[in-house]
Amino acid sequence: MTTLIQAFAALPPVAGHGPWPRRMVDETIWEGLAEWLSNGHGTFLSLWGDSEAVHMALLDAPEGVSVASLACRPGRFFPSVGALHPPAIRFERAVRDLSGQIPFDAPDARPWLDHSQPYAFLASEGEGLHQIPVGPVHAGIIEPGHFRFTCNGETIVRLEARLGYVHKGVEALMTGANLERAALLAGRCSGDSTVAYAIAFSRAVEAAGGLKIPERAHWLRALMAELERLANHLGDIGAVCNDAAFALMLAHCSVLREKVLRACAACFGHRLMMDLVAPGGVRADLDGEAAWRLQELMASIRAAFPQLVELYDSTTSLQDRTVGTGVLKPELARQYGAGGFVGRASGRAFDARRALPYPPYDRLRFSIPVLTEGDVNARVWIRIKDVEQSLGLIEQILERLPTGDIFAEPTAITGEGFAMVEGFRGDVLVWVRVKNGLVERCHLRDPSWLQWPLLEAAIQGNIVADFPLCNKSFNCSYSGHDL
């Protein structure tokens, strides 16, 4: 197999693609790469359609990231990667829906984001089995999706999710948009990760145009990214406990979360920090008073959070619900390249801030917490440890924030760029082709694409009543996935 990767790496890179190479491949290499993935090498990152071709992004093949592009056969056919490597299946279904290329020999030919046809759920038959359909409109305040449970008594035998309800056509809207509008759209793929998306989109555009942004802008981006991570993790920790009927944690965590959001509004003018990061830098600066306010916020969270961690850890009725529930096996997390707390609670030590470092993370001290248990409890603990890391990162950034400009106006950019940025739930990937400052094609891949299928695996053998708990511990984005 090494020979195939050598052959792939020896192909000439397409001009104007940065920072990692993109290579045109033939069907032999394309299929070889699928087989290489299925043999447990590298990691599949994404697959998307373009006007004439399909692209596949890979990790460690052999350099950090590489993109393989295949010109489709007449009739827009391409060999299915999903036939050999299951994580690609939903991507190929979406490619067919969104840009019309057809994977041949694909294991699942049903549409995915296109809901215009009646949908056939997979059959599960056997004595004593019954089905519970749930959604798209759920009992709580959550995003819409349909979950089809097949159960034996209380025990879930199979879960099949149907997503796509919040498909807004973001990638199609991107085509032809100028950078300003495109950044607005990118920041609204998944509102909870608006900063991560805006950074990923901006970095991809900046890579396409070879645009250097001011140093201070890098640091302010990281500051916003860590505040976003902090707010989301605090919200999640409380919400997971609340789904185990322990409302006290939610009350306390949501107060901390609210404090973060108010500080963000006071410092940057928006609670979720939407539209503050754009190609060229950032749109809002931090003055001395605001920096002081953030320092105070860090101190107040540092004072309050340890008590909550202790409360979580010492409440046996809560532990009874979270320990051993919804176990995701490390093999599956690896195979699917699951990012964020889902991957890191199941032994996959990937974090884009460390694996594919971007400024200023290459100059900051932080660790990447990893656990191997893979249960709800482990996913809560990764968040707890992430909170501690983010607090440390924010303090370092405030201490060392360089002075200077925060924005460099992008000129009419032409080129192709790629970026991976660590959002709170995992790596957000953006690929973009820009011509004279207008987006020709943009692909945005939420980490949830590779986490949703794993929820179906993790829930097997659990009871129906534990589904909300497991689902919240995964906290996949519907909007980010449905695009």
Next chain:
Amino acid sequence: MRKLLFQTVAKKPLTEPTPVADDPELLALAQKLKQKIDATFAGSLAIRAVDAGSCNGCELEIHALNNPLYDLERFGLKFVASPRHADVLLVTGPVTQNMREALQRTYDATPAPKWVVAMGACAGDGGVFAESPDCLGGVEKVVPVDLFIPGCPPTPLTLIKGFLALVGA
């Protein structure tokens, strides 16, 4: 746990004073409905949230309404799990093609009298997604809207002001 609970009891409540509706446009719109709702629901409302294609930013702020600082329930407003228990549908998102039927069915399942609040720029006219063929471009395209709360996303305070004026507090 006992220590934390004791501290909580000993401290002042975190919940903040009642905000007043100071946005004249919002106030004007909401007051149109005030009298009817006073008469019909005696100042208490059951709200059912429906995400019709939101980016989930709006949902984050709906969640914030339930935190101890805003504590929506003290105003007699609470979120319910079923449209059959609801007086108000709080709808977010530009209404995707794929959510059209679900939104319509949720509306139909809500017993009359009922009110629809469109929350956020998307729910108003589709927002940044207005031109997409995959979106209908606002809640009004599917069900009648009684109140629009602007913002992207509207802050919890804006939401409370809208609701408050709605029930006439």
